[in-house]
Amino acid sequence: MGDRYADALDFMRGARTLTRLSDLEARFLGVVSQFGFDRTICTLMAEPGKPIRPRLLFGVGDRANRQRYLDAGNQRIDPTFRAVFGSTRAFTWSDVAGQAVGEEARELFVTAQRDGHEGLVVPVHGAYGEVTAVVLTGVGPQVDEQARAVLQACGVIYAVAGRQLLELADDAPIAASRLTRRETQVLVWLSRGKTVPEIALILDVSVGTAKTHLERAKAKLGHQATVPTVLEAARRGWLVDPDEFA
Amino acid sequence: MIHVVTKANRPLYAEQLHEMHQLRRVHFVEERGWAAMTVRDDGGEYDAYDDEDMVYLLALDSDGRILASMRMRPALSGSVIGDIFPHLIAADEAPIAAPDVWEISRFFAARAARGRGGRIARSEVRLAALEVARALGVKRLVGMVDLEILAPLMTDSGWRVRPLGLPAPYAEGIAQGIEVQVSRGAIVDMCEVLDLKPAVALELDPARAPALPPHQIEAILSLARIDGLQTRIVVSLVRRIVALQEDVDEEQLLSMIAYVETLVGGLYTSA
Structure with missing residues (x-):
């Protein structure tokens, strides 16, 4: 009984130090499987200023099937989606099944919950209207109050850490320099007087990710401060935005 | 800038502190429904920790009204998490009753400072907490938050936050213990990530400050x-x-x- 909670705490402490998404997925699955879950899909539900179009981000499970479900427009009838936006607490499919209106919606739950399957949905609300959801599913999982609280905390950290790893993975080396595409872009925008939060908006990544790229560039160029890093990159002729002349 | 209100300079802030307690009632008792809190006859929310050791951080608008606020105190002389929610701290964590640990609590923004418009006021309050802590030789800030704000706290606060233990349900939500790192690097990084100018904390000396609000x-x-x-x-x-x-x-x-x-x-x- 005590061990899975100890594992959950280990995950909460260590998840953000992992550098590979596959490691994060494996560690998280290792925790939630002890509560009876075997699928751990994280979905981006909404971003500020963009049309609501749910999109699968990462996780263990039948991703193709999940994406098909999202593409089919089931959010119109599936009360789970509404609950993600309206709730800050983890909830189960059984909690919201009663809100299903119409034959089609009720059928979704009958299908999903066949053979004792249950889902625990962890809504993750960002600072400025961004919403992601971690959906855990399994057969006959344990979802008492304490388990829900711990799974919610682990789910939040899973979503936060996974999103950052996804953003950092969207990068590539550049032949002409030792910096990556993203590191170069951050330095180029800094040299034009943009701040880190502005650059995060321009590159459509979180401030944490923009900052991580900057820190990596600093390490490669051997400086601790930002201004010398930009100057050094300029001196080496590396301040060329790889996307600008593409 | 963020006003640092200590035992010594409290007389300068009588009006603002009154408003702060009123806003705490509005935010925590009325909006969040924390029913167990104490509301005094003056309509303000107070607890046993609002004593002489408590330091208040206030972001004020140009008329002197409160935009955002937080309070902090030495954990050694009593803390909400240590006294009431000790189960939020894992057994293998270093004890928080130590001279280099302070507790933060009651962080809120007035209506005018919610959303993007209040970003700077709220960020500066968090930065001021680090600056005050660092000036006092404090290494760790601890506190309890509702689990619902853990994600934005980790991604957008500019703080280096880590969980202190497992969360636990309480009457109005799920409580999570957190620790915020205090260091020069943490302050520099926070300023860069949120584009803040450092040295936002302003502690007025009641004996030397001009007699102005x-x-x-x-x-x-x-x-x-x-x-x-x-x-x-x-x-x-x-x-x-x-x-x-x-x-x-x-x-x-x-x-x-x-x-x-x-x-x-x-x-x-x-x-």
Whole structure:
């Protein structure tokens, strides 16, 4: 009984130090499987200023099937989606099944919950209207109050850490320099007087990710401060935005 | 800038502290429904930790009204998490009843400072907490938050946050213990990530500050920080202030100018 909670705490402490998404997925699955879950899909539900179009981000499970479900427009009838936006607490499919209106919606739950399957949905609300959801599913999982609280905390950290790893993975080396595409872009925008939060908006990544790229560039160029890093990159002729002349 | 209200300079902030307790009632009791809290006859929310050791951080608007606020105290002389929610701290964590640990609590933003418009006020309150802590030699800030804000706390607060233990349900939500790292690097990084100018914490010395409302002193300092003509601006502004006030002799005037100049030029140091 005590061990899975100890594992959950280990995950909460260590998840953000992992550098590979596959490691994060494996560690998280290792925790939630002890509560009876075997699928751990994280979905981006909404971003500020963009049309609501749910999109699968990462996780263990039948991703193709999940994406098909999202593409089919089931959010119109599936009360789970509404609950993600309206709730800050983890909830189960059984909690919201009663809100299903119409034959089609009720059928979704009958299908999903066949053979004792249950889902625990962890809504993750960002600072400025961004919403992601971690959906855990399994057969006959344990979802008492304490388990829900711990799974919610682990789910939040899973979503936060996974999103950052996804953003950092969207990068590539550049032949002409030792910096990556993203590191170069951050330095180029800094040299034009943009701040880190502005650059995060321009590159459509979180401030944490923009900052991580900057820190990596600093390490490669051997400086601790930002201004010398930009100057050094300029001196080496590396301040060329790889996307600008593409 | 963020006003640091200590035992010593509390008399300067009687009005703001009254408003802060009122807003705490609005935010925590009325909006969040924390029914167990104590509301006094004056309509303000108080608890046993609002004692002499408590330090309040206040972001004020140009009329001296509160935009955002947080409170912090030495964990050694009592803390909400240590006394009431100790189960939020894992058994293998270092004890929080230590001289280099302070607790943060009651962070809120007034309605005018929610959403993107209040981003700077809220961020500066968090930055001020780090600055005050660092000036006092504090290494760790601890506190309990509702699990619903853990994600934005980790991604957008600029703080280096880590969980102190497993969460636990409480009457109105799920509580999570957190620790915030205090270090020079944490402050530098926070300023870069959120594009903040450092040294936001302003602790007025009640014996030396001009006899003006704190938000007006802040306005002068903010103006002086904008460009390089600091000394001239400060001197002329302080002269103007003093011209409006009777019973100030030349010596007091010079002392005020020297004090305001120190504030303009200096990084935050604990008084």
